[in-house]
Amino acid sequence: MSENPKDTQSNPYKLPSHTRPIRYSILLEPDLVDLRFNGTETIEIQVDKDCSEVKLNSVALDILTASITSGGKELAASVHFDPEMEIVTLRTDGTIQTGEALVKVDFSGELWAGLAGFYHSVYTDADGNKETIATTQFEATDARRAFPCFDEPELKAIFSISIRSNEDLMVVSNYPEKSSTRTGDGKKLTVFEDTMVMSSYLVAFVIGNLEASETSMSGTTPIRVITPNGKGHLGSYAHLVADHSIKFFTEWFGIAYPAPKMDLLAIPDFAAGAMENLGAITFREADLLIDPESASMDEQIRVTEVICHEIAHMWFGDLVTMKWWNGIWLNEAFATYMSFAAVDAFRPDWRVWERFGIMSLMAQEIDSLATTRPIEYPVIAPSDADGMFDLLTYEKGGSILRMLEQYLGLERFRAGIRLYLQKHAYANAETTDLWDALEEASGEPVRLIMDTWVFQGGHPTVSLETTAGGFRISQQPFRYLSRPEDLKGAIGDNWQIPVGIRTNDGTTAKVLLSDESLGLSETAGVPVINADGSGFYRSHYDQASSSAILSGLRELSTLERLKFVSDSVALWQSETLPLANLVEVLRALGDERDPTVLAAGQSALSMLNRIATPAERPLVATLASSIFSKVLDGFGMSSDIGDSAQDRAARAIALDVLGTIANDVEVRDYCFEAFRMDMAGDVGLEPDQAGSILHVVSTHGDETEFAFILDRYRHPSSPQDEMRFLYALTGFSQAGLASRLCSMALGEVRTQDAPYAIARALANRSISEVVYRFIETNFTEIKSRFPENSLPRMLSSLGSFYADENYRLAPEVRKFVGDNPLKSGSKTVDQAMEKLEVGLRVRGSYAGRLAESLK
Template sequence: MTPDTTATVDPYRLPRHVIPTRYDLRLEPDLTAATFSGRETITLRVEQVTSAITMNAVDLTIASAELDDQTGRRLSAAIELDESLQRCQLRFPESVRPGEWRLHLVFQGKLNDQLRGFYRSTYKDQSGTTHTLAATQFEATDARRAFPCWDEPDFKAVFATTLVIDPALTAVSNTQVAAESIDAGKKVMRFADSIKMSTYLVAFIVGRMEATKPIPVGKTAVRLWTVPGKQPLTPFGHEIAVASLKFFEGYYGIPYPGDKLDLLAIPDFASGAMENLGAITFRETALLVDPASGTHGELERVADVVAHENAHMWFGDLVTMSWWNGLWLNEAFATFMEMLAVDDWKPEWKRWDSFSVSRAAAFSVDGLQSTRPIEFPVRAPKDADAMFDVLTYEKGASVLRMLEQHIGPTVFRDGVREYLRTHAYGNADTNDLWVSLGTAARQPVPELMDGWIFQPGFPLVTADMDGESAVVLSQQRFTYLQNKQATEQSWQVPVRISLGIGEKREHRHVLLKDRQMRVPLPEGVTHLLINEGGHGFYRVRYSPALLRQLLDTGLDRLAPIERFNLVSDAWATTLSGLMPLPEYLHLTGAFREERDKNVWAVLLDSFSFMNRLVSPNERPALEACVRSLVAPAVHRLGWTPEAGENDLVRQLRGELIGALGKLGNDSATQQQAAERYERYRQDPGSVDPNIIPAIVSILAHTGDEARYEAFSERYRTAATPQEERRYLFSLAAFQSPALLQRTLAGTISGGMRTQDAPFVVSAVLGNVYGREQAWSFLKANWDQMDRLFPKQGLRRMCGGIVCLATPELEQDVREFFGTRKIDLGGKTLAQYFEQLRIAVAFRDREGASLKKLFRSQ
């Protein structure tokens, strides 16, 4: 016999000598008791003689385990559960020979309140009655909480699920209902066999749910599911679901791999959405929306998330990464594809332009010494959870976009098709993708891309003139804090250069492989732009002369994404100490006539950052600085849309009004907001929805207890998920310590959903009038929060500590987390600490400049 000793080699990976090929799973949830019972038969392929079988299981009670083969031989197992490793080991009295076996298990579990595994979600109907439904969330490693299984992505198998439920309820799983019957007073729903897929993609939802009429895409019926009463909010999500599914079938050149597609809005859901094959689950705000009252940003979020999850049906579900270090293969590609699909559906939204804001968020983390490569070693489950961040999603999508633009969109698409065809129903690694793309492009893609995927950080490309005949490009790793090792890194950087020669433009495409290269220029160049088109994942630093030439020739010559990069790169180099703050502030004056919402986003973000650093007596001068920049733009746009005005300008109007009323503390804007709000309450259609979030946040910022009570009531009685969220987060924007204490108390008293509560705490940490109060609350209630909040939410909540930007608070933050030995998984906590250090260092370095600026106001 061969003993099962793999656990001594890697405690987080299962042995490979027993392979599951099929799960016949029968579950009976009791929503009232919050429990479930289960039976399963797992068909196994045993590769070598063994005396033990190891699988994953946690928070389950396993009553019996028996093994039989085709000859009728039956073996009963001794069951050993290891909660710390989330494993179950079955030991048999006789040897188990190679061949096909069936493992029969009987088990029980609890429907938990942690929004992971098989869990409970509650909601109230229009009469105020509370109802319960049960839903699943298995990614990354929580299928093991619902049934014993081989819970690793490369153990793909076929799943046949049967759910035994109350006859008054319904159930949805990955596939169509194959049969339905009543047995002993229970409804028995048997679902068709799934494709071969990973455990984390299995799903079942049980409760009172209603479905839209199906819309066919080829042979696939597409439906949206909601709790009763919310079907009127489904048409917009249904439209993008159908449109994106059609787009992906055409782009991938492969039919949708499932037998139906259901999209389900779950009242309690920790993530934004989850790509379970054929049964995609969503947070309600990410699927349900009223186009008449939703802002452009809210509609855009629904479109993005729906397209993202549909893209996963191929990239992630049909072809899956071999292990969690390759998560970017799923998530970066789905992010990239969501942009393509939404841009195809709504080209007027200019999604690739607004994606620049998301790319900037990835830049901000990837400029840290504590960043990680896109593909990073993963051992423990908590490290897999920490991979769901901007480096996996936004940086990964950004480097894919850069590659697509470098080799050409058609060639790129052909490589993607080849990759999916080659690895369908299986698993793949990064190199498999490079092979397919390299074959299509006839270029050495690994040599180009490995540096972007397997090493941390990104380059800062510096441009300087060599006389008048050439520009010299040099590269070094960009970091906010000094890092001697960074100078040793380099990338193969696809650089696009736009040359201005009078009224003409010429273009140069070069690959910067070395530390430095000289690019010859034609005669008569008056200015040049590095990163033409804006899709390169690098920052640019111009020499003062080149920057002056670029500004003197007019920013209106640049595309919006290029203007965004110009100011975003300038702000980043200011944070890092490479550009003095007065130079950056002078640069912002060149954007007073700007009408692109993304450019304004980085401008406003930089002033919000400074607002966190200044002392209370300095804040009025900063407010005056904001008013001088923003007020003219608000005056030009007004408060009411013009006929034919596009959605992006409407969104910009709302963001500028919000900044002027809060960050600028402009009394006239605050008064106007109050008047418009009263008009809105009387007639919602009389005020553009895109300015309502700004109005609500301004009124909260200036609000008293009466307004707090009114907003609390509107949170509880909101008509849409977006309205609910709007009023919930307004409760974190008040200035009164007593009101903010009520908000904080509600996060742990049951006054708000645990999916939202940690984000509300983070929002109060970001409120300059409540951050110290929120920090004290977090410290005092950490243990309770750790028990109550989903781990993903807890991790995001801790991101609010980056706003505690004083030396004293920074020291206290480090002492608290160090003393408690808190681990958020991966490098998450180290990144938060470093971001806080950058803010405090900036405050120390630029304090004199800030004071000088304020004296001039």
């Protein structure tokens, strides 16, 4: 359904197809004082027709000398840059003959601070010494910042990496060290074994004063965790997860782990969460290093899921790689799906597939906007690929794969995945290759089904209505802004929907809703039309059916309850369901004890609280109290030895809602007392309650609490502790404290973290205008300091400017966004502006009139 420009030579960003790499020999020498590096490389290439030039990708590199050897003759090459296309042409006066040739280039570059390419990162060790390391982040197209190369995923090659460095520094790359030789000048030359054939974006090298754990083994694969000095004790948990992941994926895929070793490296400054470099996976510290004893369940799940996600890529992404960047969604979506499968096997008591349901809802929120996009779309310029690293790629992509797995059954689904990997190992593939393998294994029309989910944006509502002979289900596109005059945008028209239907006798049937409607035979009671909650669609029951479902809500599975509640909220936002009906659903949550379902209720109450006028907020508080006081009464405030992980998480949500939205005095006093005892060093915060307690304290606190939290941020015991206290600083309501936080964001807060702290502060309605004015005044500096991929996420909080404190700023916000376009990620900002319109519309419909539905 989508023609990609990669299939032609009309794409000016693509390199010519008649030359391709076979093997790179790369020598790099970084200078960690002057923050520069020198390099030399020889690329063995295959030339398919006589020519006089070779084109490579290169950005911000100085090419010092270049030559091409062909037919035994070395030809000097002149150097011609095209900065817009990020291509350097090496042109000779002679003929580069068909066959193999050698390209030799000497070059130099800057170890810049941009957290992409070959860059530098700084940390302070336990003794207060500042240490600089050199590290890499190449996905999607930043290998060209480290060495001239054929920087396209289909142009796989072998990489032979050598690093000259100070002899006291650790040097790590994708494959094991082959030799390390002192060169007599305080330097050493580290040579690594040749890699398997792989894409350039998967190459990695890290040089610095680092600490390596003892090696553990997963079968025959050695595992190390490498950290900044003084943090090695936080790496033990990663060994356990990595061992589990290698064994789990080896069995699941039926293929051995494809690299000879696995290093997991914690990088102090890292723009992404992690990066799947073959054999040398890099992480931001908070996504790798953890003390399980002091971490919450959510924090443990996060670290476990990220490690599993990256290790899944060793097969799906590294062993088999997309042909062009339009296919990057499948790499990430499949790794997302597989990471949850691996975590579920690691800790079944976490019930992570239910947590996955929350992530799916986050994707649906974006996918309900006219400014959504298809999961897969044409990629021409490298920057086009940057827009794929979002909720629609990871969460929607992973959700539709989960929906397909549930429809086909796990065994048929896994058989298709194994077939796909076997067919394309050490090579490249396209999305359709996976669908074809799944069709071959299952006999089902997988391509027909999945094309409707991949190549058009949006998702449907499946509606159930009672008929004379039973029931009828039908589909319609779902949109938040659904009035006749509203733009449809990228939202599609019709989907092939795998619908799970469960009747009262417990029987579940899978049907493919391919037309506008489908009749169902009469059953005893109302059927559930998203059985097990795995369908990526909204469910809308007619009034009588909805009442029947609500009366038996506790009989549904957790994911079915989650979907029913969240779908009710979405239908209200789209002006399909009256608020009184939604309130009836929310009141039923007083009997709920599962954290995922309670989180959906918490989100709905937060939106009601945001649209309410100051005079109406006590009504929202009363509603929140009527629901969550019952929840907290069921658990008690303090943890009990018999609590499950779910109990602890549910209690934390109840404390948060009661202490902030409901303004419950008893809960507030409990949180402040726990905070004071922790600050005094008497009793630490319970890990699963810590985030909620800090939120309550910051909501009601002042300069005194801010000072204590700031000190804890500056002296954390773990990366999770550091982020926990940083985000707590964003919750205060005083303008002066907001200004202090903003100043910190341009100073002591790491550039990888600052944009997300600003985003949280921007979403805090009490200080939102102060933070907005800070962004407005300092946007030039912000753009120069913060990672480019973080800017859209920072600005996405502008979509929350529909509260009484900030809705009047909406025209200014729209103008600011229009006057300050971003280089990449503009779609995310567009979506934030549409979310703002959704919020303003809901506010316009209900603000000042909430009493009619809430009393």
